[in-house]
Amino acid sequence: MVSSSIGSGDARPSPAANGSAAGATGQLTFALNGEARSDRQQWFRDGLVAEMIRRGHVQLPTPTDDVRLILNFTDYDAPRPFRRKAQGTFVTSILQTNDQPADIFRAFYPVLIHALSNLGIIMVVRGDSVDAHFMTMEQGHYVVSWDPSRSEADFFAAIYSRLAPLATSQLVINNDYVPDLPEELWEGDEITRQITWAGEQLGKLNLLPAPWPIQDLLSERDLKHVMRLFGIGGLSYGNLSARRDEHTFWMSASGVDKSKLYEVGRDILLVKDYVPERNAMILSVSPKVQPRRVSVDAIEHFMIYREHPDVGAIVHIHAWMDDINSTEINYPCGTRELAVAVSDLVRDSPDPSRAVVGLKNHGLTITGRSLPDIFERIDGRILAQVPMS
Numbered sequence: 005m006v007s008s009s010i011g012s013g014d015a016r017p018s019p020a021a022n023g024s025a026a027g028a029t030g031q032l033t034f035a036l037n038g039e040a041r042s043d044r045q046q047w048f049r050d051g052l053v054a055e056m057i058r059r060g061h062v063q064l065p066t067p068t069d070d071v072r073l074i075l076n077f078t079d080y081d082a083p084r085p086f087r088r089k090a091q092g093t094f095v096t097s098i099l100q101t102n103d104q105p106a107d108i109f110r111a112f113y114p115v116l117i118h119a120l121s122n123l124g125i126i127m128v129v130r131g132d133s134v135d136a137h138f139m140t141m142e143q144g145h146y147v148v149s150w151d152p153s154r155s156e157a158d159f160f161a162a163i164y165s166r167l168a169p170l171a172t173s174q175l176v177i178n179n180d181y182v183p184d185l186p187e188e189l190w191e192g193d194e195i196t197r198q199i200t201w202a203g204e205q206l207g208k209l210n211l212l213p214a215p216w217p218i219q220d221l222l223s224e225r226d227l228k229h230v231m232r233l234f235g236i237g238g239l240s241y242g243n244l245s246a247r248r249d250e251h252t253f254w255m256s257a258s259g260v261d262k263s264k265l266y267e268v269g270r271d272i273l274l275v276k277d278y279v280p281e282r283n284a285m286i287l288s289v290s291p292k293v294q295p296r297r298v299s300v301d302a303i304e305h306f307m308i309y310r311e312h313p314d315v316g317a318i319v320h321i322h323a324w325m326d327d328i329n330s331t332e333i334n335y336p337c338g339t340r341e342l343a344v345a346v347s348d349l350v351r352d353s354p355d356p357s358r359a360v361v362g363l364k365n366h367g368l369t370i371t372g373r374s375l376p377d378i379f380e381r382i383d384g385r386i387l388a389q390v391p392m393s
């Protein structure tokens with residue numbers, strides 16, 4: 005197959021992206037970056053490192069290009085990023101503050117972005133007690149607490165159990181562009197017009213949080229770094245897709261306003277295949293348009309469409325519904341593990357072509373026969389607040 009990579013340099017080789025350093029056995033190399041800033045941070049660092057080694061993970065003396073996990077110790081007030089060399093490196097920044105902010109999300113999410121990290125663990129220290137606040141890229145927030153009446157071993161085991169599955173998950177976010185989109189599709193078709201309509205509906209239903217203004221928070225250099233390594237075109241939340249034929253589907257691009265999906269190639273892309281060896285989605289594009297990246301959840305939608313011929317459309321939003329089954333681990337967006345966990349729940353639904361699946365600490369994936377079918381079914385049932393645990 006002839007493929008070319010255009011746009012934001014997506015086909016860059018990523019030596020660790022095939023999971024060689026972690027593998028299915030959970031073998032995980034890790035290294036520390038930065039110094040502990042306080043006795044309490046030192047305590048956290050020693051406890052977590054001891055737990056990682058107890059679990060059989062391998063500590064490297066210094067970060068290597070393909071290290072799997074970085075524990076980046078830095079200042080809450082001036083977080084220093086660790087600039088990873090490979091997509092497969094998972095950066096967790098560990099910071100400390102002694103004042104719990106009134107609005108935790110508004111305070112902690114920018115810290116995660118400034119630290120260029122996949123995950124933030126912000127320790128709020130109150131006297132002898134510690135609340136470890138986890139903050140994820142998907143806007144997930146949950147707390148693991150410790151006080152002197154509790155076992156330290158149990159605390160670090162709990163921290164480890166929330167961290168390790170995320171750090172060992174495998175991103176599938178490379179985009180290979182093939183300029184073979186038939187000319188009659190350059191302006192889209194009936195299905196892309198339905199996607200435009202559906203995006204407008206999401207806007208009207210107030211289901212599209214404003215994209216996080218990372219361009220205001222980050223320097224140009226850091227912004228490029230984030231886009232390349234996270235495979236995103238910007239930070240926005242939610243996506244939608246609809247089947248075109250047996251093998252292909254149209255999907256919204258990454259980082260665009262989903263209420264304004266107008267241009268094929270820029271806002272809506274045709275996904276035609278997946279190459280596991282390269283962790284890449286194959287996109288059929290017009291030779292006339294500089295395409296954007298497809299949403300990082302394309303791998304999840306791909307798996308669902310291939311398995312269930314009756315599924316005609318899929319919508320993902322950061323919201324919730326009552327009486328649904330949910331994934332048990334909040335794997336990051338764009339990982340094979342999240343895609344498999346969601347696909348498993350879709351398969352187990354009474355009707356996989358009309359399933360509503362919860363993504364823990366994140367949102368919903370909803371399948372339907374068509375986009376209008378999805379909007380009819382969710383009407384009046386959406387809850388704005390995603391439960392966090």
Ligand SMILES: [Zn+2]
Nearest residue numbers: 142241242367
């Ligand atoms: Zn999401």
